[in-house]
Amino acid sequence: MSFLRNPWGKPRFLVLVTGLYIFWSLIPVALAVLFAFNDGRSRTTWQGFSTRWFTGASGSVFHDPALQGALKHTLFLGVVCVLVATPIGVALALGLQRWRGPGGGTVNTVMLLPLVTPEIVMGVALLLLFLQVLPFVGLGSTAQAIGQVTFTISYVVVIVRGRLVSIGKDYEEAAADLGAPPHDQLLRVLLPLLAPAIVASAAVVFAISLDDFVVTQYLSGDASTTTVSMLLYSSARAAPTPALNALATIALLITLATLGLAYLVYRRFATSDEAAAMAGVEV
Amino acid sequence: MGSRWTWRLLALPGVAWLSVFFLLAFYAVVAVAFGNQNTLSEPVPYWNPLDWNVGYMLATLENIWQGGPFFKVFIRTFVFVAFALSLALLIGYPVAYFAARHAGRWKGLVLLLLILPFWINYLMRMLAWINLLSPDGLGTRFLSTIGIERLFISADLLAAKGGWLEGQPFTVIMALTYGYLPFLILPLYASLDRIDQRQIEAARDLGASPAGAFFRVTLPLSRPGILAGMVLIALPMFGDYYTPDLVSSSTKTSMIGNQIDQLTRQGSSKVEGAALTLVLAVALLGLMFYYLRSTRSADDRAETA
Amino acid sequence: MQGEIHLEELTKQFGDVVAVDGIDVRMPGGEFFTMVGPSGCGKTTTLRMIAGFERPTSGRIVLDDVDVAQVPPHKRNVNTVFQSYALFPHLDVAGNVGFGLKYKRLTKAEHQARVAETLALVQLGDYAKRKPSQLSGGQQQRVALARALVLTPQVLLLDEPLGALDARLRKDLQVELKALQAELGITFVFVTHDQEEALTMSDRVAVMSGGRVEQAGTPREIYEEPATLFVADFLGVSNLIDAEATPDGEACALRVGERTLRGAAGATDARGAVKAMIRPERVLVEAQGAPGENRLPGMVERAVYVGSAHELHVRLVGGGLLKATIRNDGSAFAYEEGTPVTLHLPADALRVLAPAPGASESPELADDRAPE
Numbered sequence: 036m037s038f039l040r041n042p043w044g045k046p047r048f049l050v051l052v053t054g055l056y057i058f059w060s061l062i063p064v065a066l067a068v069l070f071a072f073n074d075g076r077s078r079t080t081w082q083g084f085s086t087r088w089f090t091g092a093s094g095s096v097f098h099d100p101a102l103q104g105a106l107k108h109t110l111f112l113g114v115v116c117v118l119v120a121t122p123i124g125v126a127l128a129l130g131l132q133r134w135r136g137p138g139g140g141t142v143n144t145v146m147l148l149p150l151v152t153p154e155i156v157m158g159v160a161l162l163l164l165f166l167q168v169l170p171f172v173g174l175g176s177t178a179q180a181i182g183q184v185t186f187t188i189s190y191v192v193v194i195v196r197g198r199l200v201s202i203g204k205d206y207e208e209a210a211a212d213l214g215a216p217p218h219d220q221l222l223r224v225l226l227p228l229l230a231p232a233i234v235a236s237a238a239v240v241f242a243i244s245l246d247d248f249v250v251t252q253y254l255s256g257d258a259s260t261t262t263v264s265m266l267l268y269s270s271a272r273a274a275p276t277p278a279l280n281a282l283a284t285i286a287l288l289i290t291l292a293t294l295g296l297a298y299l300v301y302r303r304f305a306t307s308d309e310a311a312a313m314a315g316v317e318v
Numbered sequence: 319m320g321s322r323w324t325w326r327l328l329a330l331p332g333v334a335w336l337s338v339f340f341l342l343a344f345y346a347v348v349a350v351a352f353g354n355q356n357t358l359s360e361p362v363p364y365w366n367p368l369d370w371n372v373g374y375m376l377a378t379l380e381n382i383w384q385g386g387p388f389f390k391v392f393i394r395t396f397v398f399v400a401f402a403l404s405l406a407l408l409i410g411y412p413v414a415y416f417a418a419r420h421a422g423r424w425k426g427l428v429l430l431l432l433i434l435p436f437w438i439n440y441l442m443r444m445l446a447w448i449n450l451l452s453p454d455g456l457g458t459r460f461l462s463t464i465g466i467e468r469l470f471i472s473a474d475l476l477a478a479k480g481g482w483l484e485g486q487p488f489t490v491i492m493a494l495t496y497g498y499l500p501f502l503i504l505p506l507y508a509s510l511d512r513i514d515q516r517q518i519e520a521a522r523d524l525g526a527s528p529a530g531a532f533f534r535v536t537l538p539l540s541r542p543g544i545l546a547g548m549v550l551i552a553l554p555m556f557g558d559y560y561t562p563d564l565v566s567s568s569t570k571t572s573m574i575g576n577q578i579d580q581l582t583r584q585g586s587s588k589v590e591g592a593a594l595t596l597v598l599a600v601a602l603l604g605l606m607f608y609y610l611r612s613t614r615s616a617d618d619r620a621e622t623a
Numbered sequence: 624m625q626g627e628i629h630l631e632e633l634t635k636q637f638g639d640v641v642a643v644d645g646i647d648v649r650m651p652g653g654e655f656f657t658m659v660g661p662s663g664c665g666k667t668t669t670l671r672m673i674a675g676f677e678r679p680t681s682g683r684i685v686l687d688d689v690d691v692a693q694v695p696p697h698k699r700n701v702n703t704v705f706q707s708y709a710l711f712p713h714l715d716v717a718g719n720v721g722f723g724l725k726y727k728r729l730t731k732a733e734h735q736a737r738v739a740e741t742l743a744l745v746q747l748g749d750y751a752k753r754k755p756s757q758l759s760g761g762q763q764q765r766v767a768l769a770r771a772l773v774l775t776p777q778v779l780l781l782d783e784p785l786g787a788l789d790a791r792l793r794k795d796l797q798v799e800l801k802a803l804q805a806e807l808g809i810t811f812v813f814v815t816h817d818q819e820e821a822l823t824m825s826d827r828v829a830v831m832s833g834g835r836v837e838q839a840g841t842p843r844e845i846y847e848e849p850a851t852l853f854v855a856d857f858l859g860v861s862n863l864i865d866a867e868a869t870p871d872g873e874a875c876a877l878r879v880g881e882r883t884l885r886g887a888a889g890a891t892d893a894r895g896a897v898k899a900m901i902r903p904e905r906v907l908v909e910a911q912g913a914p915g916e917n918r919l920p921g922m923v924e925r926a927v928y929v930g931s932a933h934e935l936h937v938r939l940v941g942g943g944l945l946k947a948t949i950r951n952d953g954s955a956f957a958y959e960e961g962t963p964v965t966l967h968l969p970a971d972a973l974r975v976l977a978p979a980p981g982a983s984e985s986p987e988l989a990d991d992r993a994p995e
Contacts, residue, residue, distance in 0.1 A: 049416040063446035130329025153557030160343035185339040209709035213723030267441040283442040
């Protein structure tokens, strides 16, 4: 087996395994995306290239009300989730990081629990909450939005808090020293410095919301509250057309675009002040 | 600077939200599980612990115990998860090891490709496999051409009739592995990346062979990462219902999650569903806190390093 | 005089740790006042209490007759230059300098004029539009200074501001800061662990250790007339000698081994086991066997050439080691290693240090620390 042992080169066995894994991991999805552009109704036999399932006259995402509705509803939930979870999460991150005295550890644990709770437990819990405790809200869009916000807050907190720790308290003290009252320390100094992390966490919340399945399904009401994930689930084993692949592809592109954009924003704003922060703070 | 209440005030919306929509929701499960059901089979939650009715909880515990109707599902879930975890580790560790220690110039690209599945909808990834493994799918055709199908049938890994997607435990295990592997690779990568190259060099310097250095230095040092990663994916796997549903949709392969789903969302008996959920949650509680504690100490170690 | 600070029985406790232990310090207005001491002595904590970032456990901080101990930092007319500068990365230099001016209710024109004026003062007039990450360490430090000075505080606090700079830049900035303070006439409270910096820049120094002020006074006072063992040893080289003291009129008879020396400085009425101290530049080196009082025979163990002087490590016949500094005046150097010599310790330079109650670690007679 000497061809595998090369002390100075890369172990070929590992390269092989990694290559195979990446292939196995991504090719199926690539094929699914490919078949979204299939000219025929088959999802398994290539019949030529076409965008009919995206924009075609009948049966495409743009013209099928069920598919369109799901896409719209998914994006709607995504936006609502970002708008609610991000501010709550940022505020919670600030409050937790500066918590003095008892109780902070408990709040911290409660905040982290949704990250490790299996989704079905959350789904059932929220289902029962909206049926037994808050029946005036009941199931539907509102419940779905609330459910998604509940477990995405934790992501915001973790991301923002990481940045808070690296910022430290020097800047706020400097601001106070120069005459800024506490609310100005927050608005004029801390929040601008946190901006890249806030943008990044908003993007993460959006992506997670778009891809969420269990909680969204559990809290759904009538057909108008169907999301892309739910539609994929219910249609997958039926005999759908490539329109389903097209729908999934659109959602995927939106997610990747959002994350890519956020990454660029983060890189541009974080590196310049990270460099300055490092130079100053690491004395 | 600023009173302690200024900052706590900021935390208030988050705390209030989580108290109602997380803690209270969880308590609703408890109250329903220890509750009763009315003549319409709708749950009647008992909020006061003094009123609790242990009937349904006890019944559920009996059900998952030997001889009960859920016993098979219970055992099957464990078996599936165990196989999926082992397969995931077997594949994931070398990949993570490569990415952390040998990727060199390609590290950025490799990491990107490893992170990508995170952001692809889980259901889309399953949909892709359904496409491939359907009776006329590319995957099915490929596997039967190269003889795997015949091999598996003769080795009893695949039931003779029905194809890959009809009640095949093998398919479910593979799907679980496929689905959750990316979530294992990243913690493994992080843990392997953190290992100081100099410790390995020291071992080599003292006479260890490459394999020796791996087994006596790298593997033990990555153990916390391995355990944390396995726990991280085991938790959602235990509650998974959609994966078996998608790639199998047969009661022969149903897991605990399917049982809970049927009882609660599909509505056959929410009380029993809540009870089963509670049993599952308590069983997994230990794992959940283990994971939280292990990430906290890893953070502490990283900070002091 | 404006900008006078009194710290009265100021204490700060962090849990079980007493960082500042009931200190009393007077910082006259318009002076360059330095707090110096080893890490952990409480100097930074004290500074932060004056700035308002820490609330004292007890005691008063009186700024121009007003106790500001409970006043939040943004309301005190005191400004700080941070060790890390803490320049706001998202603002440019002008934005940083003008940050605090927003609270002074100036017109736009006044605001811009003040900023420009202060930037000129620190010689950064052309850098207004740069971002902090584009500046060198020395330039960042000046922006930090400008940002504080533009608000015309009565007191400027500086927390080891020169720590991050290389030696050459440090020396230049020491001179500049001192000149700036003299020109502006406001009180500077400076914190450093570098005793040489403290001596060269200050009008007045407080030497701190373990949360207490060991001694406060002018640089000359604390260097030449150290009150305690710690102060003597912290500043420069101290040459400590263990002796048995007996008062003898206005001086002190110090029995060292078989010899008796006369110590005419310090605690001359001390009795019993004491330490006597003499600075190496006051030790006179004479030929072997020279007669007279306060003479100790010995041999040159090492002669270290430090450019402007020779530092002799002389092993005394009685066993101890003393350091003597001989300035390089161009004449031939007569005291190579191995030369027997006599050390003359002039009585008025030989200082008796009162024994500290419950003595802390006292350095041994063989003081091997190189002069700084």
